[in-house]
Each structure stands twice: as structure tokens, then as C-alpha cells.
Amino acid sequence: MPIKCKTECGRNAVLKRPKTSDALCKECFFAAFEAEIHYTIITNKLFTKGEKVAVAASGGKDSTVLAYVLKLLNDRHDYGLQLILLSIDEGITGYRDDSLETVKKNRDDYQIPLKILSYDELYGWTMDRIVGQIGRSNNCTFCGVFRRQALDRGAKQLEVDSIATGHNADDIAETVLMNILRGDTARLRRCTDIRTGGGENTIPRVKPLKYTYEKEIVMYAHFKKLVYFSTECVFAPNAYRGHARAYLKDLERVRPSVIMDIIHSGEQLLFKDTVKKPVRGICERCGFVSSQQPCKACILLEGLNRGLPKLGIGKKSKGDRMRLKQDKELALRERANLVKNDF
Amino acid sequence: MSKSDLNIFLEFSAGAELLFGNIKRRQVTLNGDEKWTIRKLLKWMHANILTERPELFIQDDSVRPGILVLVNDTDWELLGELEYEIQPNDNILFISTLHGG
Ligand SMILES: [Zn+2]
Ligand SMILES: [Zn+2]
Numbered sequence: 406m407p408i409k410c411k412t413e414c415g416r417n418a419v420l421k422r423p424k425t426s427d428a429l430c431k432e433c434f435f436a437a438f439e440a441e442i443h444y445t446i447i448t449n450k451l452f453t454k455g456e457k458v459a460v461a462a463s464g465g466k467d468s469t470v471l472a473y474v475l476k477l478l479n480d481r482h483d484y485g486l487q488l489i490l491l492s493i494d495e496g497i498t499g500y501r502d503d504s505l506e507t508v509k510k511n512r513d514d515y516q517i518p519l520k521i522l523s524y525d526e527l528y529g530w531t532m533d534r535i536v537g538q539i540g541r542s543n544n545c546t547f548c549g550v551f552r553r554q555a556l557d558r559g560a561k562q563l564e565v566d567s568i569a570t571g572h573n574a575d576d577i578a579e580t581v582l583m584n585i586l587r588g589d590t591a592r593l594r595r596c597t598d599i600r601t602g603g604g605e606n607t608i609p610r611v612k613p614l615k616y617t618y619e620k621e622i623v624m625y626a627h628f629k630k631l632v633y634f635s636t637e638c639v640f641a642p643n644a645y646r647g648h649a650r651a652y653l654k655d656l657e658r659v660r661p662s663v664i665m666d667i668i669h670s671g672e673q674l675l676f677k678d679t680v681k682k683p684v685r686g687i688c689e690r691c692g693f694v695s696s697q698q699p700c701k702a703c704i705l706l707e708g709l710n711r712g713l714p715k716l717g718i719g720k721k722s723k724g725d726r727m728r729l730k731q732d733k734e735l736a737l738r739e740r741a742n743l744v745k746n747d748f
Numbered sequence: 749m750s751k752s753d754l755n756i757f758l759e760f761s762a763g764a765e766l767l768f769g770n771i772k773r774r775q776v777t778l779n780g781d782e783k784w785t786i787r788k789l790l791k792w793m794h795a796n797i798l799t800e801r802p803e804l805f806i807q808d809d810s811v812r813p814g815i816l817v818l819v820n821d822t823d824w825e826l827l828g829e830l831e832y833e834i835q836p837n838d839n840i841l842f843i844s845t846l847h848g849g
Contacts, residue, residue, distance in 0.1 A: 408826050420823035428826055466762070466845075623762065623816060623845050624823070635762040635844070654813030 419628070423618045423661055431628050438625050442613055443478050449599050451611045454485035456566040461556055462490040462511060462519070464504030464634040467571030469511055470622050471614055473631055475569065476515045489563060493555045494523040495548055496531025507634040514632075522559045524551055528702075530709055539714040546718055547705055554702045557693050560608045567603075572612045575619040578664045579649045581671035586649070590676060591683045591696070597671035606687055607694045618664065752780030757839040758793070764815060764844040767800040768793075778834075786817070787830035789840070805842075816843040 407417040410430035418428035422437075429437065445451070452458060460475060462468045472490060479486050492508045494501050505521060512519040525531050528551060536544050560568050577597060584593035595601055603609030614622065626633055656663045676682075687693070688700035695701070701717060704724065708716025713731060716724045759773045778784055778792070787809065794806055805812055810830055817824040818841040824832060834840075 407822070417822075418826055419821060421825040619814075619845050620816060623843055627761075627818075627843060628821075633762075650814070651812075658813055 420624050423620045423657075424665065426661065434621075434628070435625070438617070438621055439474060439478065439481075442474055442617060443482060445599070445616055446478065446484075446613055449611075451569075451600065451613060452484055452486055452567070455487075456485075457487040457489065457564065459489050459491040459520075459556075459560050459563055459565040459568045460517070461568055461570045462492045462508045463571075464492070464507035464511070465571070466622055466626050466633045466635065467573055467576075467614060469507070469631050469633040470626050471569060471571040472511055472515055472517060473629070475613065476517060488517045489565065490517050490519040491556065491559045491563065491565075491568070492519065492521045493552055493559065494521055494525075495552065496524050496533055498533055504634040507632060510632055520559065520563055522555060522562070524555065527551070527555055527558050528706055530706075535709065535714070538709060538712075543715070543718050550701045550705055550717075554691075554693055554700070556610075557608060565608065567609045567611055569611050569613055571614055573614045573617050573619050573622055574664050574668060575650070575653065577612070577615060577671070578653055578667040579646060581667050582649045582653065583645060590680050593671065593674065594676060594682075597668055602694065604685070606692070616665070616668075754778040754780035754784060754834065754836055756834060756837065758797075759839060759841040760844075761841065762844045764805070764842045767802075767805050768797055769799050780836075784834040785830060786819075786824065786832050786834065786840070789834060790830075811842065814845045816845060817841070818843070 408428045410416050410418045410433050411427045412429065412433045414430060414433055416430035416432065419431050420434060421428050422434070458475070460468065460472045462472055472488070475486075475488060478484065479488060490508060490512055492505060494505060508519060508521070511517070523531070532544065532548055535547050539547070556568055556570075580596045581593065584590075584596055599615050600609055600611050625631075653663065653667075660666075683696035685694055685696050686698070688695040688698065688703055690699040690703040693700060693702075699707075704717035705714075708714050708718075708724075711728075711731060713727050716727055755775060755777050757773060757775055758768075760768050761772065765772045774797075776797075778789075782788075790806060790809070790811065794802055798805055803812075805815065807813070811817060817829075819827055819832060820839050821841070
């Protein structure tokens with residue numbers, strides 16, 4: 406016997422909502438899903454009329470659903486936003502090729518303009534070449550650091566007012582857990598913020614799917630037949646996040662509200678004044694937000710360009726020693742050349 | 749040959765197909781003289797068609813948390829999950845949420 410939709414609309418239910426355990430039909434699920442995201446956007450004042458908003462688009466399920474729903478809500482509720490898809494091409498053969506095709510399909514299907522920026526354009530290095538230099542052990546560091554700044558760089562080029570990212574409730578709960586496990590109070594402090602940045606020189610980032618469960622995002626994409634791309638990065642899945650994720654999924658089986666509970670815990674945390682707070686400044690080399698001088702991206706880039714790719718990995722003192730050693734060697738070689746040229 | 753065959757369709761998406769020889773949809777024929785629940789089907793899948801890293805699909809006799817199961821486009825959580833009794837021509841879809849964002 407099919408279960409009827411909780412709203413008494415008369416139709417058969419197709420899914421059980423993880424947040425509420427309600428059984429809903431397709432139509433009532435769509436309505437609830439979209440209304441909740443609209444509510445999140447309105448109550449948190451994520452956007453202002455007339456703004457230009459970049460949707461960080463990876464071709465994955467979250468950003469695909471985000472682009473689709475933002476477009477739909479923008480039309481339905483007259484947000485007056487100018488949406489644009491922003492994609493980053495890391496230059497990983499076979500990985501982005503397919504996902505960029507997906508983003509292009511999103512562009513055509515949802516009629517949102519698209520800008521693709523490559524690591525090559527932004528940094529002069531593709532991930533394939535970086536892996537060629539450093540092997541596969543630390544490449545996720547490079548990829549992650551470069552990607553974080555790539556969005557800022559891209560957003561600045563596009564002159565947008567904000568960047569919307571597809572982080573969902575499960576992602577945020579995972580991040581809270583990971584930051585607790587690592588004792589990363591700086592990130593713990595801001596990882597549940599629905600809006601980050603937005604000070605001078607920085608473009609704010611917003612997370613309209615902050616309270617949206619992953620299961621519902623996948624179900625929504627499935628029932629709406631949205632096309633998305635799903636493959637783990639070929640170089641390495643994020644092992645640590647994978648564990649946090651598996652742990653959370655196990656907890657969720659016993660206690661379905663655990664995702665919201667963890668987000669709530671993260672939001673309510675208060676830090677003592679004695680807990681060191683990183684000063685978010687501007688990198689003197691590239692001009693983008695950073696809590697260190699120069700920023701991580703600039704150090705990694707310097708390492709690549711110097712042929713010392715390990716420069717930005719590990720302790721700063723070690724990096725300084727590597728730099729010093731190379732400068733000394735270069736100086737010696739130069740002197741040797743000078744001596745030779747004296748003849 | 750058994751008296752009756754139980755024909756069903758298995759579908760995989762969002763990366764789940766990678767664990768099953770990269771085949772997205774297939775028809776399988778089960779012995780129709782027996783009663784088949786999803787619990788029993790998962791064991792059969794493990795033994796017969798799960799070619800790649802079974803721990804990414806099966807956990808404690810069920811699917812790994814994070815894999816969604818739909819029977820004829822309905823969430824299996826509404827159908828009794830493991831105890832659901834499979835009917836002829838059922839379409840059972842497994843969607844991974846564990847691959848990529
Ligand atoms: Zn309904
Ligand atoms: Zn910099």
C-alpha cells in the first residue's frame with residue numbers, strides 16, 4: 406500500500422524527508438524544498454535587489470541544484486539579481502573536461518551566463534603540471550589553496566557583489582566536526598556563518614543551501630532530472646573529510662537530527678577572548694584576503710616557480726631555510742660565473 | 749530452469765555504477781520460487797555483480813549510509829527498507845551521494 410502525502414494533497418508520497426521524517430509527494434517536496442531555501446535567503450538577507458551574484462559552479466550536484474533554484478527563486482520572487490555561473494578549471498585531464506561540459510549544459514538549460522577561469526590563466530600552472538612537479542602526495546593542498554583564491558580572483562574580474570556557494574547542511578556539519586577534531590578554532594568560528602567576508606577588499610560569500618540536507622539535494626536533482634556530474638577527484642579523495650562524513654552518516658542513522666544539531670552547536674560556540682584570532686588582512690603580493698604574509702597561494706606559487714614545490718608545505722621555518730639555502734646556492738653559482746667571466 | 753523467473757531492473761547513478769562494472773542499468777533474473785527482499789537482493793548483488801570495493805556499497809548487511817535507494821522512483825524509507833518484498837519488474841535505483849559535490 407503506497408503511503409499518502411502528509412499534506413493530504415491526495416497524491417502518493419515519494420520520499421521521507423530527513424529533517425522532519427514527513428512523507429511527501431513530488432510536488433509537495435519541490436514546494437517545501439524551494440520555500441525553505443527562499444526563507445533562508447530572506448531571513449538572512451543574503452542578497453539585495455540589483456546585485457550581481459556569481460554562483461560557484463563545479464558541475465556537481467550541489468552547485469547544479471543551487472544554480473537551478475536560485476534562477477527559479479529569482480524569477481518567482483523577483484529578487485532582481487543578475488546571476489552568473491563561475492567555474493574554475495584546475496587543469497586536471499579527464500576531471501574537469503566532463504564537469505565543465507556539465508556546467509556548459511547548466512548554462513544553456515538555465516540561461517545563465519558562464520565564465521570559466523583556468524588555473525593556467527590565474528596562476529600560470531595547471532594541476533597536471535603541478536602534480537608533475539610534486540607528485541601526488543601534497544597536490545590537494547595546492548588544489549585547495551588555489552581554488553579558494555580562484556573564486557575571489559574570478560569574482561573580482563567579474564565585478565560581482567557576492568559569491569554563492571553550494572555548501573549544504575551535511576558539508577557544514579562535517580566541517581564543524583573536522584575543525585573540532587583539528588582544534589582549528591579560527592575556522593570553527595566562521596565555518597557555520599551563512600555569510601563570510603564582505604569587509605573592505607573582499608567579496609562576501611553566501612551559502613543559501615546551509616540548511617538543506619544532502620539527501621534532499623540529490624532527490625531534488627533526481628526528480629527534477631537535473632544533469633550533474635559526479636566523480637571524485639582523480640588525484641585523491643579527501644580522506645579526512647571522508648571519515649568525518651562516514652561517522653556523521655552512521656550517527657544520522659541513530660539520530661536523524663544530528664546534522665542540524667551539530668550546525669546548531671557550531672553556531673552557539675563562544676570563544677574566550679584569550680583564544681587567538683587570526684587577523685584577516687590583505688596579502689601584500691597579490692592583494693587578496695589572507696591571515697598570513699604573504700598568503701598561502703603566493704608561497705605555493707613561489708615554491709613552484711623556484712622549483713622548490715615543498716616550500717609552502719609544512720612549517721614556515723622549514724620553508725625559510727629552503728629559501729635561504731637556494732638563495733645561497735644561487736649566489737655561489739653567480740659568483741662562480743663572475744669568476745669565470747673575469748678571464 | 750525454475751518454474752518462474754523474477755525479472756527486475758537495477759539502476760545505478762551518481763558514481764554508484766563505478767562499483768558495478770560501470771553499467772548504469774541492467775536487467776537481472778532472480779529465482780522466482782523464492783521470496784526476495786532487498787536484504788536478500790543486496791547479498792545477491794554482493795556475490796554476483798559488485799565488482800569494485802564492496803565496502804563502499806555494503807555496510808552491516810545494508811547499503812552504506814549515504815547511498816539512496818529508490819524502488820520504482822519511491823524512497824525505500826517509505827517501503828520498509830531492507831524488508832521490502834521485491835515484485836516482478838521492479839526498478840531499483842541506487843544513487844550515491846558520496847561522490848563529489
Ligand atoms: Zn503532496
Ligand atoms: Zn598572495
